[in-house]
Amino acid sequence: MDDVSVRLRNLAKSYWRGSLEIPVLTGIDLEIPRGGYYALMGPSGSGKTTLLNLIAGIDRPSGGELEVCGHSLNGLNDDELAGWRSRNVGFIFQNYNLVPVLNAYENVELPLLLQDLGRAERRERVLHALSLVNLTDRMRNYPRQLSGGQEQRVAIARAIVHDPELIVADEPTGALDAKNAEEALILLEHLNQELGKTIVLVTHDPKAASHARFQIHLEKGVLDRTVEVHDRPVLPRLLT
Amino acid sequence: MRFLTLVLRSLFRSKRRTFLTVLSLSVSVFLIALLQSLLGTMDALTTSTGSGTRFVVQDKASFTNVIPQAYTNFLRQQPEVERFTVLQWFGGEYKDPKNFFANFGVDPESYLQVYREEANLPSIPLEQVRDFLRDGNGCMVGRALADKFGWKVGDVVPLKSSIFNLTVRLNIRIIFAGLRKSDEMVLAFNIKQLQEAVPWMKGRVGAITVRAKNPADIPRLCERIDHHFANSAQETLSITENAFNLNMMKLLGDYSTMVHSISAAVLVAILIVTANTMAMAIRERTTQISTMRALGFRSGQILSLLMAEGLLLSLLGSGLGIALAMGVASAAAKVAGQIIPWMADFIITPETLLLCVLITLALGLLSTFIPAYRASRRPITEGLRAL
Numbered sequence: 001m002d003d004v005s006v007r008l009r010n011l012a013k014s015y016w017r018g019s020l021e022i023p024v025l026t027g028i029d030l031e032i033p034r035g036g037y038y039a040l041m042g043p044s045g046s047g048k049t050t051l052l053n054l055i056a057g058i059d060r061p062s063g064g065e066l067e068v069c070g071h072s073l074n075g076l077n078d079d080e081l082a083g084w085r086s087r088n089v090g091f092i093f094q095n096y097n098l099v100p101v102l103n104a105y106e107n108v109e110l111p112l113l114l115q116d117l118g119r120a121e122r123r124e125r126v127l128h129a130l131s132l133v134n135l136t137d138r139m140r141n142y143p144r145q146l147s148g149g150q151e152q153r154v155a156i157a158r159a160i161v162h163d164p165e166l167i168v169a170d171e172p173t174g175a176l177d178a179k180n181a182e183e184a185l186i187l188l189e190h191l192n193q194e195l196g197k198t199i200v201l202v203t204h205d206p207k208a209a210s211h212a213r214f215q216i217h218l219e220k221g222v223l224d225r226t227v228e229v230h231d232r233p234v235l236p237r238l239l240t
Numbered sequence: 241m242r243f244l245t246l247v248l249r250s251l252f253r254s255k256r257r258t259f260l261t262v263l264s265l266s267v268s269v270f271l272i273a274l275l276q277s278l279l280g281t282m283d284a285l286t287t288s289t290g291s292g293t294r295f296v297v298q299d300k301a302s303f304t305n306v307i308p309q310a311y312t313n314f315l316r317q318q319p320e321v322e323r324f325t326v327l328q329w330f331g332g333e334y335k336d337p338k339n340f341f342a343n344f345g346v347d348p349e350s351y352l353q354v355y356r357e358e359a360n361l362p363s364i365p366l367e368q369v370r371d372f373l374r375d376g377n378g379c380m381v382g383r384a385l386a387d388k389f390g391w392k393v394g395d396v397v398p399l400k401s402s403i404f405n406l407t408v409r410l411n412i413r414i415i416f417a418g419l420r421k422s423d424e425m426v427l428a429f430n431i432k433q434l435q436e437a438v439p440w441m442k443g444r445v446g447a448i449t450v451r452a453k454n455p456a457d458i459p460r461l462c463e464r465i466d467h468h469f470a471n472s473a474q475e476t477l478s479i480t481e482n483a484f485n486l487n488m489m490k491l492l493g494d495y496s497t498m499v500h501s502i503s504a505a506v507l508v509a510i511l512i513v514t515a516n517t518m519a520m521a522i523r524e525r526t527t528q529i530s531t532m533r534a535l536g537f538r539s540g541q542i543l544s545l546l547m548a549e550g551l552l553l554s555l556l557g558s559g560l561g562i563a564l565a566m567g568v569a570s571a572a573a574k575v576a577g578q579i580i581p582w583m584a585d586f587i588i589t590p591e592t593l594l595l596c597v598l599i600t601l602a603l604g605l606l607s608t609f610i611p612a613y614r615a616s617r618r619p620i621t622e623g624l625r626a627l
Contacts, residue, residue: 050621053620053621056534058533058534058620058621058624059619059620059621078538078539079538079539079540082533082536082537082538082539083536083538085534085535085536086535086536086537087536091531091534091535093531093624095527097527097528097531097624099246099528099531099532100253100528101246101249101250101252101253102245102246102249106245106246110532110535111535111536113242113243114535114536114537114541158535
């Protein structure tokens with residue numbers, strides 16, 4: 001089995017405004033190993049979110065090759081891509097993006113509804129995911145009844161409930177206060193270290209990026225440099 | 241089924257909006273159900289059971305004029321004629337002017353034969369028929385009318401007519417159960433009472449109803465009769481009973497076009513309202529829909545979930561509207577049926593119910609499809625940015 005989780009070759013992405021081509025990413029070559037924890041950094045407009053969207057399979061490149069979790073995404077149609085995402089990718093958004101009419105349990109269950117699982121197995125997995133984020137006691141609460149930190153933990157549980165190989169997080173701490181942001185980052189790091197998830201994180205925040213093992217810096221749509229993080233915070237063991 | 245919770249919760253996400261949309265849908269369905277049923281009831285009136293074989297001979301100038309009863313001599317000679325009867329609108333009131341119902345002077349024996357379907361002749365006990373034919377003051381009334389006033393066989397009913405300035409006292413000899421309730425809202429008595437008491441009615445009748453042996457002969461017969469009495473002192477106009485009834489109904493105007501136009505206007509209005517509501521409900525969930533698609537929901541699944549929501553909304557509106565319409569129709573038949581005889585048959589037919597359900601399903605599909613389709617095809621990254 002390939003040890004590379006994300007492999008990008010000469011990846012490019014452009015947008016069109018009428019007849020005007022606006023390049024967003026150019027000539028991206030990148031390999032992220034399975035179980036890697038990478039932070040995408042760079043100024044606004046550098047293309048980090050676009051790169052994350054391409055890796056997550058919710059956007060399509062204009063050129064180059066894109067291989068994620070052992071699948072080439074270039075040739076997949078929309079439905080195949082949706083199926084691939086449902087099996088391989090967990091999403092964490094800045095604004096949590098929970099479904100407001102579903103409670104915490106039902107939100108976490110959502111990705112499992114796309115899989116051929118019985119109610120009992122879904123329940124077992126949801127409860128396990130909720131226990132990992134320490135929210136079992138709030139599972140009947142609706143998003144409006146949860147704090148921002150709790151909502152993000154529900155979103156993290158939703159991202160891991162179907163046991164994806166890759167977790168993508170777009171500014172996951174952007175809407176959180178310092179304490180909750182730190183908790184969310186510690187949780188992500190545990191998912192990486194103890195469950196072996198590959199994590200790609202987009203952030204502006206150097207503190208958030210310091211939890212990653214590598215920081216990839218983008219500048220004007222080009223990969224500027226990759227920096228290994230040496231002085232990462234020491235983690236207490238949380239997950240089992 | 242595993243998505244039912246999501247569909248239901250999404251539908252009732254904004255309870256007030258859903259309630260108001262369901263209410264507006266139900267009012268529309270209610271209106272359409274009532275209007276279409278009214279149309280159906282009025283149309284049915286012009287096509288009663290035996291009316292296909294009958295036609296009416298009346299004065300050419302106006303159906304309110306009387307014609308000589310002797311005209312029947314010519315009718316008797318026509319081989320295509322099976323039977324005929326004479327009748328005269330009496331316009332009598334029972335105790336109070338509010339107690340309005342249809343009452344006629346008729347020739348009892350021929351009347352029972354010509355209107356045998358409406359009177360359900362085989363079901364009338366023979367002794368009642370015999371009493372009605374023997375008693376010059378006898379009358380026959382429909383079951384619904386008898387029930388309304390609490391009449392029973394043997395009761396005496398005084399009827400006062402302002403047209404003839406005459407009060408008749410009639411003995412109820414027959415209470416018949418007609419095939420339709422509207423057929424039961426009628427009283428018929430011997431026309432001789434009228435002809436003997438009112439000098440200008442002597443030898444005259446309001447109309448002659450003719451029963452042909454074969455419906456195909458009716459046009460030829462009508463033409464022959466009218467031709468025969470052309471250039472006489474009182475020319476005739478012979479028309480089928482359906483056409484006669486239709487003429488009566490047309491006094492109300494072109495009701496069919498009117499009803500269809502109102503129904504169409506209601507439909508267009510509600511389509512716009514529902515489409516706007518659904519578009520709004522879907523647009524405000526752009527991020528949620530894109531998130532679900534990012535999680536792996538296919539466009540087709542998203543489209544199905546949103547369509548299910550729209551259909552459910554329509555069905556709720558439809559159900560409530562139909563329930564309201566059935567309640568009102570039943571009340572209208574009871575109340576209005578006592579004043580307007582044909583309203584006694586006013587019901588929401590299964591065909592109208594089906595029409596309403598189909599219309600609301602179509603409304604649900606039409607109003608939801610475009611915004612749902614657009615939402616399901618919108619680029620995920622674009623939807624995630626739309627906060």
